[in-house]
Amino acid sequence: MAEVTLQEAVKKFANDLAARVQNFVNDVSVLEVRTYTTPHDQVKILINDRPDVTEIANEGNVSLRAYTQVSFDGDTAICVPVEEDGSVDKGVWEIHNQTVEQAMDNRAKMLKSIGEAAASALTALQKTKE
């Protein structure tokens, strides 16, 4: 029956979201941003398909070039990318910083919207049982 199917799906949806929110709460201590570069020839150029980004990201010859860790209380740890001569790789650094800013901004928004979605679903489920 349609109603049962939708009800089950909404329940699962709400529970899944709620679980993710819970995990987040448990792990809210730090936000980490990592910037990697990979040698140009590491990136597969495939015909009629897309490069396997998992392989590049997880198993390929990647170099972690910059790292930022922001803790809950605002403490920040940064690893800055440098060239061979010790100078800062400005290109990578700029990209990395933009990403950190974005990550901090979006984490709060994502949590809020996921939380709202879960709450709304759970409320509706409760009302259908009444």
Place this chain on the structure above:
Amino acid sequence: MSEETYLYFNGINGATGDYELPPMKAKDLSAVALGETISEELYRELKNRHDNQEAHYGINADTSDLAETGWAVIFAAKDKQAPAIREALKPLLNLRKEQATKKNETYYKEFMGAEGYRPGDSHLDFLGREPRQMGPGPANPEKVPYYLLIVGDPETIPYRFQYQLDVQYAVGRIHFDTLEAYAQYAQSVVEAETGGELRLPRKAVFFGAKSSHDQATTLSAEQLITPLSKEVNTLQPNWDVQTLLAEKAKKAQLGALLGGKETPAFLFTASHGMGFPNGHPRQFPHQGALLCSDWPGPRAWKEPIPEDFYFSADDVSKDANLLGLIAFFFACYGAGTPQLDEFSRKALKAREAIAPHAFVARLPQRLLAHPKGSALAVVGHVERAWGYSFMWRDAGRQLQVFKDTLDQLMAGVPVGAAVEWFNERHAELSVVLTNEIEEINEYGKRRDDAKIAGLWTANKDARSYVIIGDPAVRLFTAPEDEKPAKRPTVTLPDATKATLGALSAESGAAAENTAAPQAAADTPTDYAVPFGLKEQVNDLTTSLRQFTDQLAQSLSKAASDISTLEVTTYTAGDLETLAKGEETQVELRALTRIAFDGDTQIYVPAEKQKIEEGLWQIHTAMVQEAQANRAKFLQTMAEMATNLLKSLKP
């Protein structure tokens, strides 16, 4: 016909403009036929019918006299609307009772309640049960009258039951959405038979749609309509026989023939019937509608079929005057649609659903319940119609069944008896097919796929002609020495409507939803919907159900896959080729992966190739867009799902 011969199905898919079914190989159909069995009892009945050369009727009596044949009405045992419908049909039931009991009181029966059709009944289960205790064979009116009117939808009383009963009996069916429609039909039949005013001109029209490069309508126009109308014209010199073909067989013309100023006493049409995908919004209202010559044909038109090309229930004017009309529609789904596909399955696999539930075609329903006066009956096809109805393998055109039927009809024989020739053909083909299959399966006869496929299809085709309407109705034309009269109109008095309205509300409040059980199961609640609106609620609920099912699936996917968000940016040397899905070279230029908790990883190809700043900026912008979109989408999905849950709650 060789094994590699392809069999072409009639019927046009209104949603795509293409043929409803692709051609099938004879050997595939043959495999299906060989895997099928019919019950021994049914086989015996069919063989008995076939072997009985003396009479083609299922009764040894004057079929024009109900006092000799009897008449009965059959309701579903569990149909709680039955008392209300019976009330609405009362004028007709009273008339039939009067006619059937002139010589024998027992020749009129009402099979309802415990005596009605029970779920799962075969015709022999039904016939054999008390008080009938009737076995297979010709009708015995004392136990089960020859003329049988089934009242109910084909989901509750299946088409299969109707086919089986129809072997020996003259069977018709009516099913309407409202009590008023039942009452209108009943009143129209009574007026036609007893009012004394219905004296129609002896006019028969043969309407043959024909579209360019369309094999099916070329065949039906040239091998069915043209020769049949010519024969009738010769054999019925007292009838005005008109033939409309091709350019003269357009929708506007059909409108004039179905309720307009040119409406004849008898109308025979041959055309494609419209088909739609399972659950399509146009399926219930338009399946079986008659595709006219307005359709330019498969080569000129490769789009969905617009309503302008076909004649449906919607096109019957509210001022139509149809009283006394009997129509014969040679068209796919012209009388109705079963839930499961009879024809296109692959060997050994289950039949697929072609509709959410079985239903009667809307066009005959509309014609038989018109508020200004109804047609009396429509003979049509359930499921697809085939050229096998009138063409036979290497023998060519075979019109005898049609000729004999029309001959009887025009002589004033009731329609149920007149179409017995189709039952005889069904019986014959069943016996021949069963014997052939037995020879192959049991005695090792060499299999001729083309022959088996032909027999199987022709048999199903012959079986599937049904009457929508009372099988005891007949044509009412002016006697030769009398001048024909204008068709009277028949409208229900306001008092009757008011009574029926009250009945409807009562029966709706008391009733379970016994119509279309699959749709009923999907009706979101057990609330009692007023009887007349059940079909609309079911239709709307079906489409809503499909939507919520899809939403449920989407919701399940969305929630389980949100652990990371990935945004990738590529460049391609030839984007146009990529869009077509063809081989091309792409290069990954940036990747951002964001975990649910916000942890982010970015991957950038670098080394000798510098990071392109502009590309990176746009990649970053896409990341932001992706994050915003996902959040909003999840929220909207949740909101929509929860609102729908509330809507579906009683």
Place this chain on the structure above:
Amino acid sequence: MAPAQSAFTLSGIALPEEEDPLGIWQLSQTTEAVSFSAAAETPEEPAWRIALPELPETAEHLLTDHLQALTLSEQDLGQAQQTLLALSTQEAVSFSATEPLAGPQAALLDAVEALKQPVSYDLKLQEDAETQKLYRQWQSFIEQVRRTLMHYARIETTLAAAPVGLTEVGWTGDFKTTWPAKTTGFSPHRQYHLQAVHLALGSRIALLRVVSIVSTGAAGLALKAAMPGAQVLLLPATWKFVRDVLKELRKSWPQIQSLI
């Protein structure tokens, strides 16, 4: 009307009875709309195609207009939702006869009233071709939105028939965007495509919202009809109300001239 060489087209899911209730997209089942290639086959998934003219000023203007239209549509949807909520709790929202929402409101309330007499309502359904057409249009619309749920989205942007960006959005919201290799630097074409992606995904979400608002609205109004089945029977009339309200409110967008 949009310039002849431009088009904002949604294909792959549309049904012939329906038009875009947001008034932004042309619905098409063929690839007649400008795409990467005139010979391209209709993709399986819904494809949102934005074909822009060559002149940058015109292209930017068009995109801005359509994005503004999306924003205004979202606001108008909110107004429709509020009106429906008010109607379910009051007898009627007070509109003067000349106000744009008076007509749609009156039609909707008529539908609710008619349901209170189920026999005459059923006759209306049977005899009234307009009502039957409305039923079919609602079912077409919900079928259309159902198809958008079956797939996610594919957005293609062209400029003077040359492709400038292709984005495929997956179920989890993952984006895969492909640009022509020859486009470099801070090309405005990339911005156009980014805006097109925003427009397409925003429109998709707005269509889902329409379903949500209609179903909630019908459920609310069903209490007034006090008849079993009313919340389902009122869906077409409520959808018509929302569609007509959006249409009426669009008339007050004088600054957007380039919409279809």
